[in-house]
Amino acid sequence: MSETRQQIALVDVNCFYASAERVFDPSLEGKPLVVLSNNDGCAVTRSPEAKALGISTGEPWFKIAPRAKEWGLVARSSNYELYGDISARVMELLGRYSAWLEVYSIDEAFLGIKGSPDQVVGLGRTIKAAVQRNVGVPVCVGIAATKTLAKLANRWAKNNPALGGVCAWESMDPESRELLMARLPVSEVWGVAGRLEKRLNAIGICSILELSRADPVMVRDRFSVVLMRTVLELRGTPCLPLEEERVGWDQLIFSRSFSTPLTSVPEFRQVLSVYAQQASARLARHHLQAKVLTAFAGTSHYNPKDKSFPSACVPLPMPTSDPVLLTRAAHALLPAIQDGVKYARAGIMVTDLRPSRNQQPLEPFTNPHEERGIGPLVEQISRKYGRGTIGLGFAGLRSGLDWSMKRGMRSPRYTTHWDELPVVRAN
Amino acid sequence: MGVIIGPRVIEAGLSLRLVLISPVAVAAGFPSPAQDYFDGRIDLNEHLIKDITSTYIVRVSGDSMEQAGISDGDELIVNRALEPRDGSVVVAVLDGELTVKRLKITAAGVVLQAANPLYPNISIPALADLTIWGVATRCLHHV
DSSP, X not given: OGGGOEEEEEEEEXXXXXXXXXXXXXXXXXXXXXXXXXXGOBEEEEOHHHHHTTOOTTOBHHHHHHHHHHHTOEEEEOOHHHHHHHHHHHHHXXXXXXXXXXXXXXXEEEEEEESOHHHHHHHHHHHHHHHHHHTOOOEEEEEESSHHHHHHHHHHHHHOGGGTTEXXXXXXXXXXXXXXXXXXXXXXXXXXXXHHHHHHHHTTOOBHHHHHTSOHHHHHHHTOHHHHHHHHHHTTOOOSOOOSSOOOOOEEEEEEEEEEEEOSXXXXXXXXXXXXXXXXXXHHHTTEEEEEEEEEEEEOTTOOSSOOOOEEEEEEEEEEXXXXXXXXXXXXXXXXXXXXXXXXXXXXXEESOEEOOSSOOOGGGOOHHHHHTHHHHHHHHHHHHOTTSOOOGGGOOTTOOTTSOOOTTOOOOTTTOGGGOOEEEOO | OOOSSOHHHHHHHHHHHHHHHHHHHXXXXXXXXXXXXXXXXXXXHHXXXXXXXXXXXXXXESSTTGGXXXXXXXXXXXXXXXXXXXXXXXXXXXTTEEEEEEXXXXXXXXXXXXXXXXXXXXXXXXXGGSEEEEEEEEEEOOO
């Protein structure tokens, strides 16, 4: 029954942030456009026109800005409200095409589909057209027997205009597939980059084809089980199942760079408190608890003198999503903060996540704050009256959150704020 | 930087929870005769938004659609998934801007009509030359 066996489609939005900006501002169509990271630091998304100008991912805005005018380059600050909504629409729509949907990131999802090579290509085209029509953003679809190959097919769909944005691995002839894999460096494989690439190159594995032909047992012994799975996946043996629901989220990270550097412990106490409470709210929403909290800070990479990258890792007394405990843990970073040093960013990360307990623990292990439901109460109030109306202790609302993000070139939050709706002309 | 939630507020939070729970948990009075009939308030989303993936809300600027009942400052509910037909009020892309007009499809070609004699119609050779952004399904007119 090879005709109808399980296939995996990877659907992802082309230049997601830039495409989302263009939905409501058609004048951006065909123009070079970059979307900047938090705090307008660097270009995180580039439209094809911006790529053609030679702007690379992660290029700092201050380096591009002087030539923007001459290039006709448009820059936008990250508009997370908009991107979040567009993403939710895309995912909702994708869910109508398959009962197996794994939302992999804000702009990509794996779908389990079945059918002959022609049928799956047809479905890919249907999906592509539906997302374009309904939501307004362009997607590419890669279809293959395994996730790793679906990623590869998707990449090929993106780079080969003749395919019209949809590539089914199986419907390519074997020679073209080999040629493609021989031409692509091993770093183009999902999950292979950096150090791993160097180590592979050192033993003569440079192309994807060479990796796919490597002995899986050797790969497992010299590298890892993970990389062995990659080899098998490249050969068409599925090793990474679709995860319909990702219970095992590994970690949540809250990290931002600041509009003006932070230099004092009291400022850090405030920032860390706010992050800890955001982490608490997010954990609670997903019914998760964390076992470990790491807080960190860092100076700017563009400021080579005065380097400081302190961090503190705190095992929590019990798995928790309680804001009081998380805030207290985040403050473990404070002694490591050097007064007067200009810190450009800070963040916290919660790891070793697990589902919230359903049953109450024995009394000595209960957490008085959790019992009183402070986390849910704060969340409830914030939802009703807006973020920033209430915070615990050092989240210090009175002095104002003056370190918060700079988003000077942000487009309106078209779909989430009533007073920022897109305007249609009737004149 | 002060403590925003002190212990007293936490106690208030606790009692608030009790207040919320008690009407359900304690059956101390005559049960409401209406309780079996209540299955949710009217939800405008349900009635006005047929497909949440393709529906956007936009705001009108200008009075060129006045006689179609669409005034300056009104909100339009626009569904991108609908097929534009002759007579549809559409949001079209004109010169890189979103513009609301009535679509007339005739043997001679396509016309974007204003609904106000003060504004000219715009002729388009064929429907294929036109980017229709979406089809307006409702106008939220401010009265």
